[in-house]
Amino acid sequence: GGGGGGGGGGGGDRDARDGPVAPAPHWGKSKYLNLSYQDLGTPYQRPEITRTLREAGRTLVTLRVAANALEAFPDVGWGGLPNLLTLDVSMNRLxxxxxxxRAPRLASLNLARNEIPAAWAAVRGLSWYPRLRSLFLAxxxxxxxxxxxxxDMxxxxxxxxxxxxxxxFSNPLRGEGAPGGLRGWALRTIPPTMLPFFITHPSAQESARQRRQGGVWGW
Structure with a gap:
């Protein structure tokens, strides 16, 4: 009995010496979250960032996770980030x-300074964002x-x-300048795996040259 009491007293002394333990933060109602420069890509940190994003997932509007050595974005579950408008994952290793x-409302995405190659499979995931207006891939x-x-990609x-x-960026698939006829149909319906064959066709290349304008990205 005395030994148990001594152990309890020792625990009390230790708590008093070290100070109270801060409670873990709760992110359930966060709208703006900046977790940049936290080295969250390490195995030790990965479970923590996953837990944080899943907890705040439904309310997040802006998320910044730049410079974290991430090789893949944390798995936030099937529901994704339904209200996210701005996502910064620059300076990682994606x-x-x-x-x-999944973020159906995403309007701004920064993927600059990653390791994304010139391959259709690498950019196919961008088609999940029908409202994306601003993109950084430099x-x-x-x-x-x-x-x-x-x-083209x-x-x-x-x-x-x-x-x-x-x-x-002037995109030929948007607005009054979008091509019609067979070419317009092809641009909207050809699967990404077939696009490399289509865009190398001479007529597509000629159209690209005609659509270029000074200071404006375009075909």
């Missing part, structure tokens, strides 16, 4: 947009290679984007 969360392998292929994956890497 090689595909496929791990990004300083990725996809933007450092064939400039025309880069524009963005145009097909993100038909609503109006700003690419900080410049106005």
């Amino acid at each position: 090689r595909s947009a496929g791990s990004l969360p 300083d990725n392998p996809i933007s450092d290679g064939d400039g025309q292929l880069y524009l 963005v145009a097909w994956s993100c038909p609503a984007v109006a700003s690419l890497d900080g410049q106005a």
